[in-house]
Amino acid sequence: RKEVEQDPGPFNVPEGATVAFNCTYSNSASQSFFWYRQDCRKEPKLLMSVYSSGNEDGRFTAQLNRASQYISLLIRDSKLSDSATYLCVVNRRSNTGKLIFGQGTTLQVKP
């Protein structure tokens, strides 16, 4: 079983739509959770950290359910510039900070 699983998509949505991505992780020792964004052939960039209480940053809302080992990302009012691959990332309980990446979910926002 993959340590971090995501639906690869692609998700094709019109501008202005709301879209949600889900992710599950298998290791209950996972400590920190993140959503990264990766544009084609570019480096991953941190979109937001995910906290147990849930957190929001503008049009983006992230939720964590530790009991179900489930993480979500909601994007409201999608923009063309949101088109990218969204990577679910976890960090195990370790001092090294090693990140474990999911396969990524591809989003294509159409005009």
Added chain:
Amino acid sequence: EPEVTQTPSHQVTQMGQEVILRCVPISNHLYFYWYRQILGQKVEFLVSFYNNEISEKSEIFDDQFSVERPDGSNFTLKIRSTKLEDSAMYFCASRGPLAGGYNEQFFGPGTRLTVL
């Protein structure tokens, strides 16, 4: 804004040759990482480096791989004898001085390694 830089952006080499990928992490960062991404696949952890030694490495990071921080600014990944399956994008990342998992890792733009 400080950033991680990597050179070269693209490296083409023959199978069996040695390559050295170079990274300059953000200057006050203390934790350094190499990840790789084979085309169409997920980003995979290779190695972490702290206090001038490897703190963790993955199964991928076998005896053919080594890392070094030779001069306090550069952080290098050496592959001694490249194989076709080493073809991938290699990302360097660095993290700030605080311990713990919440500190953002900043990624460099990557080096695309092509082994022929």
